[in-house]
Amino acid sequence: MTKQADITVLLRRIREGNREAEEELYNAVYSDLLEKARRLMYRERPGHTLQSRDLVNELYLRLHFVKDLDWQDRNHFFAIATRSMRHFLIDYHKKWHKVQKCPLPPDELLRPSEWDLDLAVEIAKLLEQLKEHDPLLCTVVDMKGFLLMTNQEIARALDLSETTVRRRWHDARLWLLERLKN
Numbered sequence: 001m002t003k004q005a006d007i008t009v010l011l012r013r014i015r016e017g018n019r020e021a022e023e024e025l026y027n028a029v030y031s032d033l034l035e036k037a038r039r040l041m042y043r044e045r046p047g048h049t050l051q052s053r054d055l056v057n058e059l060y061l062r063l064h065f066v067k068d069l070d071w072q073d074r075n076h077f078f079a080i081a082t083r084s085m086r087h088f089l090i091d092y093h094k095k096w097h098k099v100q101k102c103p104l105p106p107d108e109l110l111r112p113s114e115w116d117l118d119l120a121v122e123i124a125k126l127l128e129q130l131k132e133h134d135p136l137l138c139t140v141v142d143m144k145g146f147l148l149m150t151n152q153e154i155a156r157a158l159d160l161s162e163t164t165v166r167r168r169w170h171d172a173r174l175w176l177l178e179r180l181k182n
Contacts, residue, residue, distance in 0.1 A: 011071035026060060033059065033081060039147040040085055050092065059085050075139075075158060082142040083127075090124050119180075126179050130172065137172040144169050 007028055013021035037052040037059075062084050071077055131138040139158065143149040144165075149157070151165045158165070 007074040007077065011073065011077055015071055029077070029081075030056065032078070036078070036082060036147050037085060039149070040089060042148065050089075055085055055088065058088050062088070078157070079135075079139045079142065082147060083131075083138075086142065086146050087124065090120055093120060122180065123176070126176055129179075130175060133175075137168055137175065140165060140168045141172045141176070 007025065010021045010025040010028060014025060033056045034052055037055040041050065041052045041055060059081055063081070071080075127138055127141060130141065136158070140154060143154045143157065144151075151162045151169070154160070154165045155162045160168075
């Protein structure tokens, strides 16, 4: 059985209430989650108080208490995990910004000259709308814009062609920019 199939089986067992499968899943995906967290943390300000492992542990705690989520497969799990880590960082930035009263790190997705908390909140809201409008577009934004995955990595993870990934990334950026201008 492939790693992807193994993870899907573990998710199914968790959905059925098997608590042992949670730890097996955590062990099976930990290195992948840590790599995704590293990619997210790479974009943070120097001297950030959170480390990649902290982000993965926070994610695990959040997912541990979500009992009613209907996990579909490995890709669904990683899409939810990515969004959860992104939301945690936005929440963290909100708290940090209130305490420090200083600008946040640049957002590479839209490349503004200075990171703005209002912009981060607006992007988070728009991504929730995008998820409702087109879940695949939102997943591509999460993977490309926040995890810094290459088109090839995304294509492999989502079982798409690289051309489709490029087209979906283009569509997603246009969708976001149109709504940010309004």
